[in-house]
Amino acid sequence: xxxxxxxxxxxxxxxxxxxxxxxxxxxxxxxxxxxxxxxxxxxxxxxxxxxxxxxxxxxxxxxxxxxxxxxxxxxxxxxxxxxxxxxxxxxxxxxxxxxxxxxxxxxxxxxxxxxxxxxxxxxxxxxxxxxxxxxxxxxxxxxxxxxxxxxxxxxxxxxxxxxxxxxxxxxxxxxxxxxxxxxxxxxxxxxxxxxxxxxxxxxxxxxxxxxxxxxxxxxxxxxxxxxxxxxxxxxxxxxxxxxxxxxxxxxxxxxxxxxxxxxxxxxxxxxxxxxxxxxxxxxxxxxxxxxxxxxxxxxxxxxxxxxxxxxxxxxxxxxxxxxxxxxxxxxxxxxxxxxxxxxxxxxxxxxxxxxxxxxxxxxxxxxxxxxxxxxxx
Numbered sequence: 001x002x003x004x005x006x007x008x009x010x011x012x013x014x015x016x017x018x019x020x021x022x023x024x025x026x027x028x029x030x031x032x033x034x035x036x037x038x039x040x041x042x043x044x045x046x047x048x049x050x051x052x053x054x055x056x057x058x059x060x061x062x063x064x065x066x067x068x069x070x071x072x073x074x075x076x077x078x079x080x081x082x083x084x085x086x087x088x089x090x091x092x093x094x095x096x097x098x099x100x101x102x103x104x105x106x107x108x109x110x111x112x113x114x115x116x117x118x119x120x121x122x123x124x125x126x127x128x129x130x131x132x133x134x135x136x137x138x139x140x141x142x143x144x145x146x147x148x149x150x151x152x153x154x155x156x157x158x159x160x161x162x163x164x165x166x167x168x169x170x171x172x173x174x175x176x177x178x179x180x181x182x183x184x185x186x187x188x189x190x191x192x193x194x195x196x197x198x199x200x201x202x203x204x205x206x207x208x209x210x211x212x213x214x215x216x217x218x219x220x221x222x223x224x225x226x227x228x229x230x231x232x233x234x235x236x237x238x239x240x241x242x243x244x245x246x247x248x249x250x251x252x253x254x255x256x257x258x259x260x261x262x263x264x265x266x267x268x269x270x271x272x273x274x275x276x277x278x279x280x281x282x283x284x285x286x287x288x289x290x291x292x293x294x295x296x297x298x299x300x301x302x303x304x305x306x307x308x309x310x311x312x313x314x315x316x317x318x319x320x321x322x323x324x325x326x327x328x329x330x331x332x333x334x335x336x337x338x339x340x341x342x343x344x345x346x347x348x349x350x351x352x353x354x355x356x357x358x359x360x361x362x363x364x365x366x367x368x369x370x371x372x373x374x375x376x377x
Contacts, residue, residue, distance in 0.1 A: 103181070107176040156190070181296045243357075295335070
């Protein structure tokens with residue numbers, strides 16, 4: 001099964017953790033009563049035996065033709081390569097990058113597929129009450145979007161608490177397609193996944209390790225932004241113009257001693273009407289490579305948490321509606337963040353802005369940061 005890279009683990013949304021904890025708390029008694037926790041441990045232990053040999057059984061990059069991938073998600077920036085977040089030789093996942101910084105991942109369990117699917121069912125049983133991810137059926141699935149997917153699989157399911165992640169089982173093999181952050185519809189993703197499933201018996205002659213060299217070059221270019229100084233991108237003079245007030249002191253980078261500290265910047269001004277108090281604004285470069293992925297999953301999880309809270313306190317079980325009324329700015333997508341502010345994505349970047357101050361000023365700081373990231377720096 002696809003395991004998230006440790007790169008992402010420290011940056012998982014607090015809202016995501018709250019949503020999962022809500023689900024786990026709600027199901028804790030049921031799990032104890034039915035022995036589900038023991039079943040999960042058994043499944044995890046059994047799956048360990050497959051993990052070390054997955055990539056040796058076949059190449060996950062051999063299941064899709066690059067032309068059909070490009071037709072689905074846009075022109076590719078490089079050949080497909082092994083890895084999830086970064087290039088990794090021998091990985092059981094294949095990554096396809098687009099020129100506009102989107103990506104899909106294809107991951108394969110060449111054996112032990114039923115066990116992988118069983119773990120997905122277990123996770124769905126814990127989280128579906130929150131995520132409303134649709135009902136699972138053999139041979140097809142009805143998604144929360146209303147789409148019905150049919151293909152050459154024995155079974156298909158969405159991943160638990162995942163926005164855009166499909167798992168297909170055929171015989172003893174399990175294929176996962178993670179299309180988070182792309183512009184694909186569930187129906188289009190299902191069609192692409194079906195293409196991969198149909199090639200399990202007759203894979204293409206593609207070597208995912210052959211694309212590693214170019215992928216490493218592209219990754220190194222993007223990785224330079226992992227050490228960007230946000231306080232330099234939005235310096236004191238620019239911040240004061242946006243906030244309409246003199247700062248109480250120079251912009252302050254984050255406390256982390258590594259480059260992560262530079263990716264955060266705090267601005268403080270005397271509070272309007274009460275200069276003895278302070279208004280605080282913060283900018284964070286949350287993602288410098290897979291901004292669209294992080295943003296899409298964040299917004300999905302945020303919506304799930306809001307659904308859970310609404311259900312808990314009001315009994316309302318209806319899914320939230322998207323009004324389509326988002327602030328206009330230099331971003332490709334924008335939504336609420338878990339830090340009393342906003343998060344927005346542009347290209348490879350996702351930036352968060354938060355404050356206990358003026359909402360418009362918070363948005364203007366966010367717009368300035370994203371514009372500066374898009375310019376040479």
